[in-house]
Amino acid sequence: MSNSNAVTKMMTRQLEKLGYPTNDIRWSLGYCQGDGSSFSGAVDISVHGPRLVPGISKEIWRSINCELEIVRSSSCRYVHERSVDLNTDVQSVELTDASEYGGVAQKVALRKLVIALEADIVQVAYKNSEDGYKVLESYESEETRVWSFRTASFRVEVLTVPDQDHNPFDEDDVEYLDADIKAVLEGDLRFFGTKVVVELLDAEGNASTVLAEHYVWGTCCNSNDASLGGTRREAVSEAISMAREAYQNLLRPVLKAAA
Template identity: 30%
Template structure:
């Protein structure tokens, strides 16, 4: 699970929304956004009632829930091509067992509308934060100027922070995941694959490379040696380049 999907899942779980069917597209295109679908569990509905309703309506909604009334987030007609705050429809249904009173059903319908507003607001908030997370690992965002080049007469040594398409926090501690994601959203942290390469300047042939994925660096106090990994990576790239050049020389 990638960083954005992990973030969306954790945030929806904290709010009480279903997480088995999360869809998103964040490419700065029309119709982009994020959405999720599924049944809201009874315990979560009670929590939403406490959060969104007041006084007698709150009590009526809780009675309706206890009688078996349900809420489901379903795809609407816009979801055929898109995934965003307006592709979700919140559907409230009365129970098939104990009948609701008129006031309980009216209150539950008001609850449905309040949930619809919360769903849309949550989607828009997560979408905005999702873009911030993407930017923290994008060559067009936080990584735009993270490239250093050292030249000799014939060769160039390039140290570059490149996009890490497989960046994963799957086995991280939960608190570390939350802190890392929030730092990305706050533009305090970037994530990347560190790449060191040796190229021939004349035709830009790559002679040697070394990679290290899953890297993070603070934007407040960026490191130049990447926690001590850079020296070894430079040595590996140069050694590989020398071996390549020597093999060409022997072949000639």
């Protein structure tokens, strides 16, 4: 479903901005034990060294003879933040001769980076999980009536309904994509379908017949937008047009019998 694609796209973009690998992103966000997110793949020392351990020259980072990689634990069946590890830990760095890494300066820098990475990988994954929940929660989860109008004979209702197939992050331009992600994470956007129902009322004012149901999918708007992203007026107009036709069809047999 596209809400799953939206979560993955958001996580991918957040990792890209930090320079982390994006080929293996896994998550499970069902509010259950073991839920969370994680990622694995090669770690570019020349990218993450300056980012996490400033003050060390780029030449040192580029000259370190070591390949760092985030790997999945074979003993963990979950995909949460602590289901991955670096292939090199602090102890192994300390026990390795400095010449293996290119020199003392390289070993010292690598040790600092490994410590920083171990913490950062978990923190970034936690942030992705937290933001993933925000993306999922921006999708309407139930049918809700948001507007209604009635006359002596008819009732029009507008409802928001779940639309799990909508993907708000289909932009290729990263500037627009980042803006869309930011708006969702700040709670400014919600995603749903719009449903308009027109009903014929009986003498007691109760619904007797549904004359028309009209749906508009892929609605995206500000959380406080009463116009539902500008779709409400057009959707109501279309539903009323459908209802008029249905009402005329109901009247034809009656008129023929009367004739």
